[in-house]
Amino acid sequence: MTAQSSPSAKLTLGPILFNWPAETWRDFYFRIADEAPVDIVYLGEVVCSKRAPFFEPYLPEVAERLHGAGKEVVWSTLALIVSEREMDAVRALAAAPDILVEANDISCVALLAGRPHVVGPFVNVYNEATMTCLVERGAARVVLSNELSARALAALAKAAGAELEVQVFGRLPLAISVRCYHARAHNLHKDGCQYVCADDPDGMALETLDGEAFLAVNGTQTMSYTCCNLVLELDRLLKMGIGCFRLWPHSTDMVAVTRIFRGVLDGRDDAAAAWARLARLANVAPFANGFYHGQEGAKLVGAQP
Amino acid sequence: MSEAPLELVCPAGTPAALRAAVEAGADAVYVGFRDETNARNYPGLNFSRPELGQGVGYAHELGRKVYVAVNTFPAAGNPGPWRRAVDDAAGLGADAIIIADIGLLDYARRRHPEARRHLSVQASASNAEAIRFYHEAFGVKRVVLPRVLTVGEIAELNAKIPVETEVFAFGGMCVMAEGRCALSSYATGRSPNLDGVCSPASHVRYERRGAKLISRLGDFTVNVFRDDEARSYPTLCKGRFVAGGRASYLFEEPTSLNAIAMLPDLMAAGVRALKIEGRQRGRAYVAQVVGAFRRAIDAAARGEPAPASDLGAVTEGHRDTEGAYAGSWR
Numbered sequence: 001m002t003a004q005s006s007p008s009a010k011l012t013l014g015p016i017l018f019n020w021p022a023e024t025w026r027d028f029y030f031r032i033a034d035e036a037p038v039d040i041v042y043l044g045e046v047v048c049s050k051r052a053p054f055f056e057p058y059l060p061e062v063a064e065r066l067h068g069a070g071k072e073v074v075w076s077t078l079a080l081i082v083s084e085r086e087m088d089a090v091r092a093l094a095a096a097p098d099i100l101v102e103a104n105d106i107s108c109v110a111l112l113a114g115r116p117h118v119v120g121p122f123v124n125v126y127n128e129a130t131m132t133c134l135v136e137r138g139a140a141r142v143v144l145s146n147e148l149s150a151r152a153l154a155a156l157a158k159a160a161g162a163e164l165e166v167q168v169f170g171r172l173p174l175a176i177s178v179r180c181y182h183a184r185a186h187n188l189h190k191d192g193c194q195y196v197c198a199d200d201p202d203g204m205a206l207e208t209l210d211g212e213a214f215l216a217v218n219g220t221q222t223m224s225y226t227c228c229n230l231v232l233e234l235d236r237l238l239k240m241g242i243g244c245f246r247l248w249p250h251s252t253d254m255v256a257v258t259r260i261f262r263g264v265l266d267g268r269d270d271a272a273a274a275w276a277r278l279a280r281l282a283n284v285a286p287f288a289n290g291f292y293h294g295q296e297g298a299k300l301v302g303a304q305p
Numbered sequence: 306m307s308e309a310p311l312e313l314v315c316p317a318g319t320p321a322a323l324r325a326a327v328e329a330g331a332d333a334v335y336v337g338f339r340d341e342t343n344a345r346n347y348p349g350l351n352f353s354r355p356e357l358g359q360g361v362g363y364a365h366e367l368g369r370k371v372y373v374a375v376n377t378f379p380a381a382g383n384p385g386p387w388r389r390a391v392d393d394a395a396g397l398g399a400d401a402i403i404i405a406d407i408g409l410l411d412y413a414r415r416r417h418p419e420a421r422r423h424l425s426v427q428a429s430a431s432n433a434e435a436i437r438f439y440h441e442a443f444g445v446k447r448v449v450l451p452r453v454l455t456v457g458e459i460a461e462l463n464a465k466i467p468v469e470t471e472v473f474a475f476g477g478m479c480v481m482a483e484g485r486c487a488l489s490s491y492a493t494g495r496s497p498n499l500d501g502v503c504s505p506a507s508h509v510r511y512e513r514r515g516a517k518l519i520s521r522l523g524d525f526t527v528n529v530f531r532d533d534e535a536r537s538y539p540t541l542c543k544g545r546f547v548a549g550g551r552a553s554y555l556f557e558e559p560t561s562l563n564a565i566a567m568l569p570d571l572m573a574a575g576v577r578a579l580k581i582e583g584r585q586r587g588r589a590y591v592a593q594v595v596g597a598f599r600r601a602i603d604a605a606a607r608g609e610p611a612p613a614s615d616l617g618a619v620t621e622g623h624r625d626t627e628g629a630y631a632g633s634w635r
Contacts, residue, residue, distance in 0.1 A: 080482050081432045082453055084461075106407075107434035124428075124484060124498065126378035129408025133442075147487045147496060148381070155382035174488050175481035175542075178453040179635050181555055185548040190635040206555065207547040208526040210519070215488070217548065217555070222481065224491055290494070296523055297491035 009265045010244045011258060012040040012165060014121075015076040015102075017173060017248060018218055019051050019197040026058040028249065033062075033069040035255045037262040040244065041066050044076035044093075046104055046122070047176070048219045049086045050193070076102040079122035080176045080220070102143070109134065116140040121167060121246075122176070126152070128159040135161040143246060146172045146228065149294035150236065157241035166237055168230040169257060170248025171203060171284065172297065174215070175222040182219045190220075201251040202284050213285070214298075226288035226298055231274050232305075233292055234264050252282045272305035310606045311568070312578035314372065314471060315595045318350040318585055323360045323371075325588035330599030333370035335403060336360065337501075337584065342390040343374045344427060345584040346501030354393055361398045370400035376425035377501045378406045388412055395420040403449070404428075405484055410443040423471070424448040427484035427498070433465040440468050447471055449580060451483050452562070455632045456570045463575035472571060475594055476582025477621065478562035478628050480542045488541045492523040504540045520544075535559075537622050559622035564630055565598065565614060568605045571630075590619055 013032060016025060032041060043063060045052040063073050077090045093101050094111035103109040104120035119125060119134050121143040131142055141163040144153065157164055180190040182197040182204060197204075203216030203223050216223040227250075230237065234245065245265065247257060260277050263269030279287070290299030315331035317323035326334045337343025339351040352360065361371045373394035379387040387409050394402045395417040402420055404410050405427035413422055426449040430436045439445040447469040450459065463470055479486065486503075490496035493508040504522055512519040518530045520539040527539035537543060537559030546555050562582070564571065571579070579602070581594055597614035604611055617623055628634055 079485070080429075080453065081435075082458065087432055087434060105432075105435060106428075106430065106438055107432050110434050110438035122485065124378055124406070126406065126498065127381045127384060127408050129379070129384060129411060130406055131408075133407050133411050145487075147490050147499070152381040172487075172491075174491055175486040177481045177556075178629055179480060179556075181548075185551070185553070185555060189633070204548055209529045209545055209547060209552060210526040211547075212525060214525050214546065215491075222488065222556075291487075291490070294494070296494040297487065298524070299494075 008243070009238060010039040010163075011037065011262055011265060012244050012246045013038045013042065013254070013258070014167070014170070014246045014248045015042040015044050015046050017047055017221065017223075018201055018203060019048070019195060020201055021198065022054045022058060025055045026062055028254070029062040030065055031255060032258075033065040033071065036258040038071060038247075038258050040072040040074060042074045042076045042102055046076050046079050046120075047221045048180070048197070049078055049083070049089065050195070051197075051219075052089070072100070074100045074102050074118055076120060077104050077108045079104040079120075080178065081105050081107055082178060109137065109139075113137045118143065121145060121173070125156075128156060131156060131159065132161065141165055141244065143167070147291050147297070150233070150240075150292055151294065153237070153242065153292075154240040160241065163243045164241070165244035165246050166230070166242050167228060167246045167248065168234065168237075169246075169261065169282075170228060170250055171216055171226070172224040172228050172291075173221055174224055174297070177220050177222070180220050181217045181222065185217065216285075224288065224297060226286050226300075227282065227284045228289065229275070229278060229287035230289055230292055231261060231264055231278060232271050232302070233289065234261075234271060238265070250282070250284050252284055256281055275305045309577070311572060311576065311602050313595065313598055313602055314578050314580045315591060316476075316581055316584040316586065317360070317591065318345060318347075319588070320352070320356050320360055322584075322586070322588040322591045324363065325592040326595050327364055327367055327369050329592045329595035331369060331595050333372055333400065333578070334360070334364060335372040335374055335580075335584070337374045338390050338393070340386055340390075341499070341501050342377055342387050344376050344425075344497060344501045346377070347505070347585055350585060354397065357393070357399070358397045365398070372401040372403055372423065373399040374403040374425065375409065376403050376405045376427050378498045379409055380499060384408070384412075391417065401447070407443075410439070410445070414443045418444070421446055425484075426451055426473070429482045429484045431482065433462055436462070436466045436468060440466070447577065449473075452479055453482055453629050456567060456574050456630050457632070459571070459576060460574035469577035470575070471578035471580050472564075472576050473562055473582055474564045474568075474571075474579040474598065475616070476561055477540075478557070478560070478582070478626070480557040492525050492541060494523075504538070509539055535622055543621070558624060560624040560626045561620035562628045563616060563620060563625035564627055565601050565611060565616070567627060567630055568601055568611060572605060593619060
């Protein structure tokens with residue numbers, strides 16, 4: 001089951017969703033720049049505006065290193081914008097010349113109107129009509145919701161007037177709130193959170209009272225406990241016309257993960273063998289692919305190698 | 306700031322609930338069609354086309370309004386049911402259509418420019434730029450605000466936008482930004498955005514385990530109750546989970562939003578309309594809650610303190626909260 005060879009398919013690295021120490025953050029991207037076969041790297045804070053000041057000093061050198069390595073750099077913006085301070089930060093990015101911005105709230109889409117931009121996965125694009133409206137306003141790429149089934153993805157790909165990106169690896173962002181559940185788990189308020197989300201580089205596992213692993217908490221964001229893995233579905237995604245494949249950064253060896261996906265996209269490696277290698281390597285959590293198959297997102301559907 | 310009194314917008318899952326809401330003093334009633342085009346797509350609920358026509362006639366005779374929610378996200382490859390819902394809501398004389406999806410707003414604006422469009426809470430428009438976008442692009446006249454803002458933030462927002470705001474005042478409360486939550490979908494495969502359901506009863510099971518009752522949603526245990534504990538419905542974000550070895554209601558306790566004591570603050574913040582959640586509720590519930598809010602709004606309009614209201618019996622877990630309206634909730 002070697003995938004249809006598609007060297008033109010782009011492999012992308014979504015923004016780091018977790019609160020990593022600033023130096024870890026910087027070194028992660030340096031290594032991506034130097035070693036990872038990804039085409040596009042998204043940078044910036046999507047989850048909580050309180051985290052951004054820590055890594056922001058490193059943004060210019062990280063962007064430069066990625067550019068130097070031939071990667072397209074995209075600046076990602078916050079998913080939930082409530083305060084004027086948060087809006088100002090988005091306004092500044094939207095006004096900056098010569099950069100490509102990923103809008104994760106409709107306010108940012110509005111600010112970017114008439115200029116090429118990426119519509120991020122936190123803007124609801126569920127159907128052709130919405131996608132068309134956004135493309136008419138300048139969306140050059142649309143990152144689709146992780147909740148969409150293969151059937152919906154195929155319908156969107158058929159009508160696409162822009163590049164489409166699908167999330168194929170990592171814990172899936174499922175919800176965003178103004179309330180910080182990391183702080184709450186530590187009996188703290190969001191305002192005095194002590195940045196406890198930094199304790200969990202891949203999110204804080206949440207179990208049911210019966211001890212089943214269920215979700216993962218990442219500050220104000222709630223994620224899947226399972227790790228999405230669509231390496232076995234890449235072939236079908238390529239055939240339906242999806243052009244970009246997003247990996248969400250985790251603390252595991254992401255350079256190795258990018259190489260595995262690249263090998264399958266290029267038709268060099270067998271998807272089943274890639275699955276087995278990912279299973280050995282990426283021990284974040286058990287894999288799931290349910291949303292793609294139109295079922296519970298938590299499920300792993302189909303025969304695994 | 307708005308000079309007009311607060312409009313009281315009330316839920317109706319059935320024609321009987323619509324009449325109960327109108328009789329109890331609703332200024333407007335919101336309803337949905339009997340399919341996946343609205344966010345309360347539950348068995349036995351919602352309106353057929355003839356029922357909507359009759360409901361609109363009844364409400365209009367008494368000088369009240371009917372809003373139709375077409376507020377899920379149309380499925381890729383199948384826009385028909387959503388477009389027909391918009392067409393029929395406009396054709397049957399709805400006073401506004403409540404929409405979340407950009408493509409559907411665009412359709413409504415082109416096909417029915419005269420039909421008043423409200424932005425559903427499911428669009429999660431939480432800031433002035435987002436709201437201006439929906440106003441300028443699709444002529445939205447009112448936005449239902451997501452339950453993420455403090456009263457102070459709502460006041461600041463109202464000063465910056467050219468449209469009316471409607472806020473939730475009572476009932477079930479999303480703790481996640483609305484329209485941006487796939488928790489139910491992750492556990493059950495059934496989604497608020499696509500199917501119009503959250504934590505659906507079809508996926509709920511109760512299991513007795515000795516002296517304990519287990520509530521499950523899909524494959525996941527949402528809560529475990531001792532016999533002396535009050536049970537609550539296993540809505541995912543109101544479940545009890547374990548983080549770092551400690552069990553708690555990490556997202557939120559089983560509780561209801563109740564902003565009745567904040568009416569004067571919400572009026573001062575320039576809010577135009579108050580929304581009661583609960584199209585899935587029976588008419589007795591609707592009558593009781595609507596009546597209490599009618600009296601409270603009338604008292605606030607006269608500058609009088611709110612009359613005593615006993616809504617404790619109809620809150621989830623006999624508990625209520627002012628939610629995000631109070632900054633400390635975060």
